[in-house]
Amino acid sequence: MAAWFFRKIYSTFLPTLLGASLLSFFLLRMVPGDPVLNLLGERGGNPEMVEAMRARLGLDKPLLEQYGIFMSQAIRGDLGQSVISKEPVLVEFAARMPATLELAIVALFWTIMIGIPLGILAAHFRGWVDVGVVGISLIGSSLPIFWWALVLILYVSVGWNLLPVSGRIAVQYDVPLWSGFLLIDVWRTEEPWPAFISALRHLMLPSLVLGTVNLALLLRMVRSGILEAMDEDFVRLARAKGAGRFRVLWVHALRSAWVPVVTVLGLMVGSLLTGAVITETIFSWPGVGKWIVKSLEARDYPVIQGAILLFAAMMLMVNLLVDVIYLWVDPRMRKGLSS
Amino acid sequence: MNIRASLVFWAAIGISSQAFSAKTFVYCSEGSPSNFNPQTVTDGPSFNANSATLFNRLVEFKQGSTEIEAGLAESWTISKDGLKYTFKLRPNVQFHTNFGFTPTRAMNAEDVLFSFGRQKDPNHPYHKVGRGSYEYFASMQMGEIIKEIKKLDDMTVEFTLSQKEAPFMANMAMDFASIHSKEYGDFLLAKKAQDKMDMEPVGTGPFVFESYQKDTLIRFKSFDKHWAGQPKIDKLVFAITPDPTVRAQKLKTGECHLMAEPNPADLPALKQASQLKVLDRDGLNVGYLAFNTSKKPFDNPLVRKAILHALNRENYISAVYLGNATLAKNPIPPSMWSHNNDVVDYDYSIEKAKEFLKKAGMTNGFETELWTLPVSRPYNPSGKKMGELMQADLAKVGIKVKLLSYDWPTYLEKSRKGEHQMVQLGWTGDNGDPDNFLNILLGCASVKSGSNVSRWCHQPFNELVQQAKIVTDQKKRSDLYMKAQVVFKDQAPWATLAHGRVFRAMSTKVEGYQIHPFGRDSFAKVELKD
Numbered sequence: 001m002a003a004w005f006f007r008k009i010y011s012t013f014l015p016t017l018l019g020a021s022l023l024s025f026f027l028l029r030m031v032p033g034d035p036v037l038n039l040l041g042e043r044g045g046n047p048e049m050v051e052a053m054r055a056r057l058g059l060d061k062p063l064l065e066q067y068g069i070f071m072s073q074a075i076r077g078d079l080g081q082s083v084i085s086k087e088p089v090l091v092e093f094a095a096r097m098p099a100t101l102e103l104a105i106v107a108l109f110w111t112i113m114i115g116i117p118l119g120i121l122a123a124h125f126r127g128w129v130d131v132g133v134v135g136i137s138l139i140g141s142s143l144p145i146f147w148w149a150l151v152l153i154l155y156v157s158v159g160w161n162l163l164p165v166s167g168r169i170a171v172q173y174d175v176p177l178w179s180g181f182l183l184i185d186v187w188r189t190e191e192p193w194p195a196f197i198s199a200l201r202h203l204m205l206p207s208l209v210l211g212t213v214n215l216a217l218l219l220r221m222v223r224s225g226i227l228e229a230m231d232e233d234f235v236r237l238a239r240a241k242g243a244g245r246f247r248v249l250w251v252h253a254l255r256s257a258w259v260p261v262v263t264v265l266g267l268m269v270g271s272l273l274t275g276a277v278i279t280e281t282i283f284s285w286p287g288v289g290k291w292i293v294k295s296l297e298a299r300d301y302p303v304i305q306g307a308i309l310l311f312a313a314m315m316l317m318v319n320l321l322v323d324v325i326y327l328w329v330d331p332r333m334r335k336g337l338s339s
Numbered sequence: 340m341n342i343r344a345s346l347v348f349w350a351a352i353g354i355s356s357q358a359f360s361a362k363t364f365v366y367c368s369e370g371s372p373s374n375f376n377p378q379t380v381t382d383g384p385s386f387n388a389n390s391a392t393l394f395n396r397l398v399e400f401k402q403g404s405t406e407i408e409a410g411l412a413e414s415w416t417i418s419k420d421g422l423k424y425t426f427k428l429r430p431n432v433q434f435h436t437n438f439g440f441t442p443t444r445a446m447n448a449e450d451v452l453f454s455f456g457r458q459k460d461p462n463h464p465y466h467k468v469g470r471g472s473y474e475y476f477a478s479m480q481m482g483e484i485i486k487e488i489k490k491l492d493d494m495t496v497e498f499t500l501s502q503k504e505a506p507f508m509a510n511m512a513m514d515f516a517s518i519h520s521k522e523y524g525d526f527l528l529a530k531k532a533q534d535k536m537d538m539e540p541v542g543t544g545p546f547v548f549e550s551y552q553k554d555t556l557i558r559f560k561s562f563d564k565h566w567a568g569q570p571k572i573d574k575l576v577f578a579i580t581p582d583p584t585v586r587a588q589k590l591k592t593g594e595c596h597l598m599a600e601p602n603p604a605d606l607p608a609l610k611q612a613s614q615l616k617v618l619d620r621d622g623l624n625v626g627y628l629a630f631n632t633s634k635k636p637f638d639n640p641l642v643r644k645a646i647l648h649a650l651n652r653e654n655y656i657s658a659v660y661l662g663n664a665t666l667a668k669n670p671i672p673p674s675m676w677s678h679n680n681d682v683v684d685y686d687y688s689i690e691k692a693k694e695f696l697k698k699a700g701m702t703n704g705f706e707t708e709l710w711t712l713p714v715s716r717p718y719n720p721s722g723k724k725m726g727e728l729m730q731a732d733l734a735k736v737g738i739k740v741k742l743l744s745y746d747w748p749t750y751l752e753k754s755r756k757g758e759h760q761m762v763q764l765g766w767t768g769d770n771g772d773p774d775n776f777l778n779i780l781l782g783c784a785s786v787k788s789g790s791n792v793s794r795w796c797h798q799p800f801n802e803l804v805q806q807a808k809i810v811t812d813q814k815k816r817s818d819l820y821m822k823a824q825v826v827f828k829d830q831a832p833w834a835t836l837a838h839g840r841v842f843r844a845m846s847t848k849v850e851g852y853q854i855h856p857f858g859r860d861s862f863a864k865v866e867l868k869d
Contacts, residue, residue, distance in 0.1 A: 033748030037755065039381055039474050046788040049477050056472060084373045086469035086537065095553045150584060158588050165589045168555055171365050171576045177552060284580045286554030299748050 020312035035083040035299040079306030089306035098180025100287035104272035110211035119222025140216030149282045166284040206283040225257025266322035362573040367586040367595035376537035377514040391861040394517035394542035403853030405771025421503040428494040433564040434520040448490040453521035475515040503809035509770035545863035597845035609844045622841040623856040626718035626765035627833040629793040643831040645695035647685035667835035677820035704737025710762040717839035718765030755789030795832035
């Protein structure tokens with residue numbers, strides 16, 4: 001196991017990170033536009049001044065040297081400073097990641113709690129239940145996110161006044177950030193309950209919107225996984241030896257359906273961690289997705305390079321975790337490892 | 340979750356608690372500030388959060404106007420040769436007490452030297468903090484214009500200029516000229532925490548910084564020792580909401596009291612809502628189509644005139660701006676002093692356009708490119724739509740136009756280098772001086788700096804504008820600018836398109852708010868009625 005782990009680290013982890021850093025660095029430099037000119041906007045400045053400003057950012061050095069400086073600093077844990085805010089990239093990232101994580105966890109909660117039971121239901125009952133569930137899931141996966149978000153805001157928030165339009169918590173609650181997770185940080189204030197409920201209310205719509213597409217996808221994965229397994233020999237054998245319909249479904253078919261489901265869940269977690277740009281923008285959610293798109297528009301090189309490196313590392317971790325879970329759910333893979 | 344627990348849960352969720360404490364004013368702003376130091380930022384959302392709220396300048400723009408009034412300086416004198424500006428500072432102006440810092444003295448000349456020194460002097464202890472880029476100060480060439488700043492006594496400061504500069508007083512009211520506390524600077528220096536300067540601001544402004552949660556909320560409280568009197572609201576909250584439609588919805592549900600930059604399409608609904616009101620005013624801006632006069636065939640004024648006659652610009656006002664703009668005749672908006680209303684505009688006439696093309700020897704027209712603005716601005720809400728209309732108009736006189744666009748930074752870079760044939764662009768003034776439009780966008784020096792995207796260096800025009808810069812008498816300046824506008828119209832380096840109107844929507848409870856011509860949102864004089 002330990003050997004397998006270390007092999008993963010040096011055969012996959014490090015080369016991928018190096019590749020991601022190279023690719024992000026050089027692709028970014030190939031895109032026209034420049035952080036200094038962007039800062040100057042419509043106003044502009046004379047060429048000497050622009051050059052001096054570029055030099056201050058180290059952009060006048062040869063590309064390879066710039067890359068060398070970036071990597072040597074990155075190895076020591078310094079991802080540089082944002083051109084826009086002039087703050088260290090890591091500080092900016094750490095300030096935004098908890099919001100993204102909080103939203104992702106709640107969205108994933110919806111996805112799993114609704115998606116898996118519905119998928120099982122559809123596979124179990126077939127007929128009109130199946131048609132209904134699959135139909136809804138098809139609609140769910142083809143909804144344009146921004147439209148769905150605005151429709152929810154228009155009816156749930158403005159029309160019926162049930163939930164707030166956007167933000168993380170009502171402004172009257174001044175919750176000092178400690179962990180960055182509002183659902184946790186509210187407990188450090190004097191009157192936690194109203195603030196906690198306010199934070200939850202603010203989470204509802206964005207997490208629902210963010211979870212919708214994934215929910216639809218997961219539901220169909222579970223359903224098709226089970227249906228596929230139902231045709232397998234081992235399920236037929238289980239039936240033949242007299243196992244009840246319920247037992248066949250829950251014990252035999254579902255377990256074999258886990259493998260593709262875990263894969264999809266891993267991909268979902270990855271995409272949720274890198275931020276949900278549209279959801280974050282519409283609901284004014286202060287996460288990493290919106291931050292990196294804004295930085296991209298402004299050609300904030302240090303932020304984009306740093307964020308891509310961090311994202312790549314997170315994706316790799318999630319993949320590693322998925323691999324470990326495979327070992328756990330699929331005995332065949334454990335065997336492969338030991339041989 | 341069992342049924343009873345879930346019922347309790349949903350009941351709790353259903354409790355709507357939208358009540359604000361009595362005098363908390365919530366402003367739905369459009370974006371996060373880059374930081375809290377107006378010296379180092381260039382964008383409107385940052386200026387709203389720092390210079391308009393936390394800081395003051397020696398002189399200020401009057402609320403809702405481009406005129407200048409006394410700020411931290413009580414009075415000032417200008418020497419006869421126009422090179423020495425002496426400011427008499429206002430006594431007993433207090434800085435905020437914040438972040439463990441308690442000021443021991445009122446604002447004085449040291450603070451003025453400290454604030455400008457940081458931007459001008461490379462050896463200033465704070466010059467290199469935050470990378471030492473002062474884009475505004477540099478692009479206004481303030482470093483070269485200001486030769487020396489001297490403290491005459493504790494409450495008197497003298498600025499010596501290296502050349503006559505008529506817009507200098509207007510420049511002193513701009514955001515980058517905000518006054519910071521030297522004492523606070525020394526306090527941070529002693530703690531070796533200079534980096535905190537730009538994120539933990541201490542100023543003299545109407546509000547004191549409380550907290551900032553990135554991309555979410557900025558909290559301020561009113562400053563009880565503000566020199567111009569304590570604001571009438573107790574707390575000020577910026578709820579950062581980038582999507583304009585969402586901002587409008589938040590306003591409707593009462594989650595905020597005032598919203599920045601409403602989407603033109605949302606205006607009718609906002610105007611209809613009984614609990615809301617919408618204010619508007621002429622924007623200090625201009626949207627234009629620039630011809631690259633360094634390239635054929637746009638080097639020929641006849642071709643430019645032909646295009647001006649061919650464009651149905653009235654139509655753009657209704658189709659693109661939805662009527663929320665006035666047709667632009669001059670590069671400067673009608674609300675600005677020296678605007679020349681006697682200038683005769685090019686009317687929409689296909690015959691005249693064809694005639695000019697014939698004179699230019701291009702009876703059959705030609706093929707060219709037009710770049711459409713990739714961002715939405717008050718001076719041009721939809722570059723693409725306007726481009727399509729222009730394309731159709733020009734096709735009628737035989738000019739085949741290919742539409743192109745790039746993302747914003749690329750668009751700026753390429754148009755500054757003059758890679759375009761025709762390009763849509765615009766400008767929002769930032770100090771209310773005509774020089775801020777006519778010289779920056781059309782002067783010869785700006786060809787080099789890139790902001791003159793028509794790359795039009797026409798000596799008769801340039802001489803008038805340069806002369807107006809060094810004459811201090813306003814009447815004479817005005818005459819020079821009036822003449823310059825006549826030359827501009829005759830030479831037609833741009834098709835002037837529109838001056839977009841600026842809107843703010845707010846709750847009917849809001850009183851005392853005025854739209855600032857430069858688009859700044861300031862809440863020092865705002866009240867919330869119950």
